[in-house]
Amino acid sequence: MENQKIDNLDKKIINALVNNARTPYAELAKHCGVSPATIHVRIEKLKSLAIIEGTHLRVNEKKLGYDVCCFIGINLKSAGDYPAVLAQLKNIDEVVEAYYTTGQYGIFIKILCPSIDDLQWLLIDKIQSIEQVQATETLISLQNPIHRSIVL
Structure with missing residues (x-):
């Protein structure tokens, strides 16, 4: 499978979610300078491309x-x-x-x-x-x- 094309907004969203997967869409939107609806659409796109594969809990x-x-x-x-x-x-x-x-x-x-x-x-x-x-x-x-x- 070839690498998927993602832009800087996608990268910002991914990095923020890697840091804290429970970050609310509204907070992500504010951080990225876009609307919560845009965040929702982008996250769904990243899921459909299998770039984001769920959220994970880290156990000590x-x-x-x-x-x-x-x-x-x-x-x-x-x-x-x-x-x-x-x-x-x-x-x-x-x-x-x-x-x-x-x-x-x-x-x-x-x-x-x-x-x-x-x-x-x-x-x-x-x-x-x-x-x-x-x-x-x-x-x-x-x-x-x-x-x-x-x-x-």
């Missing part, structure tokens, strides 16, 4: 007891194993992101879990037990100092 995982964040590179037995492994990873609640990648790993996933003991159980009993997984490498995140969306 540590406050909920998820103290371990890690990334796991997964080597597959063969490239054709990707769909089967992905289907099994989707059933593991602790897998919060997955990427099909080039380079050393076929799949790169992000895991959130309460403890190192939970991570060990997850690796042994859930991920490494998937038949098509040849090997894994785990990288534990110590902190996440940058967490943002793209700025237009």
Whole structure:
């Protein structure tokens, strides 16, 4: 799919909503120097183009007891194993992101879990037990100092 054409007003709206998705249309209109009706039309256009894909709530995982964040590179037995492994990873609640990648790993996933003991159980009993997984490498995140969306 080619990049969609958006203008400066669209960019202002997107940046404002990335900063706070709950910003009222009237406030966006004032900030952008247009009417609330224009904001409504533009947001609907951005939704119809799938540039805006809903609104999201950000949860502080540590406050909920998820103290371990890690990334796991997964080597597959063969490239054709990707769909089967992905289907099994989707059933593991602790897998919060997955990427099909080039380079050393076929799949790169992000895991959130309460403890190192939970991570060990997850690796042994859930991920490494998937038949098509040849090997894994785990990288534990110590902190996440940058967490943002793209700025237009």
